[in-house]
Amino acid sequence: MEFSAAGSERAMSNSPAMTAPMVKANAGSLAGAAIKIAARDVNVHYGDKQALFDVSMDIPDRAVTAFIGPSGCGKTTFLRCFNRMNDLIDNCRVSGSLQIEGKDAYAKTVDPVVLRTRVGMVFQKPNPFPKSIYDNVAYGPRIHGMARSKTQMDEIVEKSLRRAGLWDEVKDRLAQPGTGLSGGQQQRLVIARTVAVNPDIILMDEPCSALDPIATAKIEELIDEMRENYCIVIVTHSMAQAARVSQKTAFFHMGKLVETGATEEIFTNPRDTRTQDYITGRFG
Amino acid sequence: MAEHTVKAFSEELDAITQEVARMGGLAETAVSDALAAVARRDTELAQVVIQRDPKIDAAQREIEKRAIKLFALRQPLASDLRVVLTAWRIAGELERVGDLAKNIAKRALILNQDEPIQLTRSVERMGKIAGAHLKQVLDAYANKDVQAAINVWNSDDNIDAHYNSLFRELLTYMIEDPRMISSCAHLLFIAKNLERIGDHGTNIAEYIHFLVTGEEITAQRPRADAAE
Numbered sequence: 001m002e003f004s005a006a007g008s009e010r011a012m013s014n015s016p017a018m019t020a021p022m023v024k025a026n027a028g029s030l031a032g033a034a035i036k037i038a039a040r041d042v043n044v045h046y047g048d049k050q051a052l053f054d055v056s057m058d059i060p061d062r063a064v065t066a067f068i069g070p071s072g073c074g075k076t077t078f079l080r081c082f083n084r085m086n087d088l089i090d091n092c093r094v095s096g097s098l099q100i101e102g103k104d105a106y107a108k109t110v111d112p113v114v115l116r117t118r119v120g121m122v123f124q125k126p127n128p129f130p131k132s133i134y135d136n137v138a139y140g141p142r143i144h145g146m147a148r149s150k151t152q153m154d155e156i157v158e159k160s161l162r163r164a165g166l167w168d169e170v171k172d173r174l175a176q177p178g179t180g181l182s183g184g185q186q187q188r189l190v191i192a193r194t195v196a197v198n199p200d201i202i203l204m205d206e207p208c209s210a211l212d213p214i215a216t217a218k219i220e221e222l223i224d225e226m227r228e229n230y231c232i233v234i235v236t237h238s239m240a241q242a243a244r245v246s247q248k249t250a251f252f253h254m255g256k257l258v259e260t261g262a263t264e265e266i267f268t269n270p271r272d273t274r275t276q277d278y279i280t281g282r283f284g
Numbered sequence: 285m286a287e288h289t290v291k292a293f294s295e296e297l298d299a300i301t302q303e304v305a306r307m308g309g310l311a312e313t314a315v316s317d318a319l320a321a322v323a324r325r326d327t328e329l330a331q332v333v334i335q336r337d338p339k340i341d342a343a344q345r346e347i348e349k350r351a352i353k354l355f356a357l358r359q360p361l362a363s364d365l366r367v368v369l370t371a372w373r374i375a376g377e378l379e380r381v382g383d384l385a386k387n388i389a390k391r392a393l394i395l396n397q398d399e400p401i402q403l404t405r406s407v408e409r410m411g412k413i414a415g416a417h418l419k420q421v422l423d424a425y426a427n428k429d430v431q432a433a434i435n436v437w438n439s440d441d442n443i444d445a446h447y448n449s450l451f452r453e454l455l456t457y458m459i460e461d462p463r464m465i466s467s468c469a470h471l472l473f474i475a476k477n478l479e480r481i482g483d484h485g486t487n488i489a490e491y492i493h494f495l496v497t498g499e500e501i502t503a504q505r506p507r508a509d510a511a512e
Contacts, residue, residue, distance in 0.1 A: 281288050
């Protein structure tokens with residue numbers, strides 16, 4: 001992984017001729033990673049209240065980016081800009097530039113519904129439809145006309161459930177309601193439903209906050225496997241989770257992006273005192 | 285820095301830092317007493333240094349125990365992580381300093397059985413420098429003073445230079461009078477121990493740099509020790 005190489009590279013740089021201590025600059029750049037989402041000067045207002053202030057950052061592809069920060073800091077607001085979920089809120093205005101693979105996500109020609117098939121979202125509480133496990137997964141592909149036959153749909157459902165690490169647990173009871181699964185299984189069902197429409201970006205808003213540690217570990221393992229194929233952005237209140245699953249971390253405070261960098265750097269040597277205070281539990 | 289929201293966490297971090305400072309004091313005393321035992325031919329003091337060494341070892345175990353507890357129960361991050369890690373690493377260095385001081389004390393016991401030799405003075409001088417080096421670096425730790433740590437880091441070549449000159453001096457003595465070989469060999473080992481104490485001080489300086497800045501010192505340290 002490109003990101004973890006930064007630290008070792010630092011430790012190896014020795015120049016024998018030096019007589020004074022030399023410190024190599026912070027290797028916070030995520031060199032080599034393709035940029036999936038590029039946000040520039042993004043501002044979000046809810047009516048008169050400004051929720052985000054000039055946020056600019058790049059989100060790398062095939063990696064997990066974590067947004068951390070205290071409640072109300074704007075991390076979820078920023079996340080919801082990526083699939084234009086904020087469009088659904090009255091009085092919400094988004095300005096600035098947000099490009100996905102170089103294309104403006106807010107261009108007039110972009111259909112938000114189509115955009116959302118590419119940018120899937122998983123929420124805090126598992127929200128399966130009151131339908132069978134099979135239909136939960138088949139729902140998206142069906143409305144987008146992705147399968148031409150029952151066999152093709154079966155394949156999509158199986159592939160999606162496998163990707164979400166749920167297939168072995170549910171393959172014999174696909175007709176049973178999704179709501180009858182455990183919390184962790186429901187969340188993986190929702191992830192299966194999300195990947196069924198072939199997104200390339202997956203947004204997760206505190207996906208484990210309602211789960212026990214074992215279900216959480218399963219989701220985290222899944223996130224780690226999925227990052228090979230997707231650009232994943234996760235909002236989490238658990239610092240440990242951000243540290244465990246992400247390669248890049250962004251810290252938000254009062255609507256501003258305070259600091260962003262390689263997760264390893266943020267959790268060992270943050271530059272900004274606000275980041276330092278937050279992750280070490282000193283925020284009053 | 286501001287207090288933790290969980291106060292007990294701050295207290296535990298302070299406690300481990302204080303324990304390192306206390307251990308540093310023990311190691312410093314061991315070095316200066318061992319040297320005094322050599323200089324004053326004080327057998328009793330040499331024995332005290334040897335007997336006190338287990339206290340330094342116990343301090344190291346205590347620091348490691350506290351560090352393990354902090355890792356397991358508090359999951360320290362960023363500057364807190366560096367505090368715990370640095371305490372652990374410095375404790376390891378100080379334990380070695382304690383062992384080297386004990387070794388000097390043991391050699392003092394042997395030297396005190398032979399005729400006094402003049403060269404003890406040169407070893408004493410080198411010992412003063414090594415002792416001061418250790419004191420400065422421990423002060424730098426207590427004050428989290430990165431510049432003072434860098435100064436110590438840069439001054440280790442002074443100890444190395446003393447060791448080299450002492451080495452040559454001792455060789456000359458041994459060639460001139462083979463009856464001196466035994467005492468001179470012990471003094472040479474003492475000098476080598478002091479040189480190593482200097483190296484441990486330098487390592488501690490590097491850890492202080494990491495503790496305060498989060499960065500490793502990456503340049504190579506100036507060396508005056510031709511033997512290595």
